Amino acid sequence: MFGPTQIFALTLLSQAEAAPKGGLGQVLFPFIIMMGILWFLVLRPQAKERKRHEEMVTALKRGDEVITSSGIRGSIANIDDQFFTLEVDRNVRIRFLKASVTKKFEDKAAKEAQPEEKKA
Numbered sequence: 289m290f291g292p293t294q295i296f297a298l299t300l301l302s303q304a305e306a307a308p309k310g311g312l313g314q315v316l317f318p319f320i321i322m323m324g325i326l327w328f329l330v331l332r333p334q335a336k337e338r339k340r341h342e343e344m345v346t347a348l349k350r351g352d353e354v355i356t357s358s359g360i361r362g363s364i365a366n367i368d369d370q371f372f373t374l375e376v377d378r379n380v381r382i383r384f385l386k387a388s389v390t391k392k393f394e395d396k397a398a399k400e401a402q403p404e405e406k407k408a
Contacts, residue, residue, distance in 0.1 A: 345386050348372070353393040356384055361393055 348354065353363045354374065360382070362374030371383045 344392065345389055348389070348392065353395075354389045355391055355393050357388045357390050360384075 348364060348367070350364050350367065353361065354372070355361050356374070360374065360376060362376035362382070364372050365375040365381055366373035370386060372386055372389060373381050373383050375381050
C-alpha cells in the first residue's frame with residue numbers, strides 16, 4: 289500500500305507533530321541576536337562614515353581642493369546650500385552636489401615640504 293519513500297515521509301511528519309513547540313521567546317531570541325550583530329557589523333559603521341563625511345563637507349571652504357565621486361579634482365570657487373562650484377582649470381567651473389565630494393585633496397609633496405621649512 290505505501291512505498292518506502294512514503295513510509296519515511298509519514299515517519300518524519302509524525303515526529304514533527306510530536307515535537308514540543310517552543311514559546312515566543314525561543315523564536316524571537318535568535319532573531320534579536322541576528323539584528324544586534326547586523327547593527328554592530330553593518331549599520332553602526334555606516335552611520336559613523338556618513339557622519340564623518342557630513343562633517344568633512346561642512347568644514348570645506350573656498351580654495352580647498354577636493355576630489356569628487358567621479359574623480360574630478362578642483363578647487364572650490366563658490367559654496368551654495370546644496371552645491372559646490374569647482375574650478376577645474378582656468379575659467380572652467382562645474383557645479384556639483386555637496387554629497388558628490390568624496391574627500392579633500394592634500395598634496396603629499398606639500399606636506400613633506402612643510403616640516404623641512406619649519407626646521408630651517
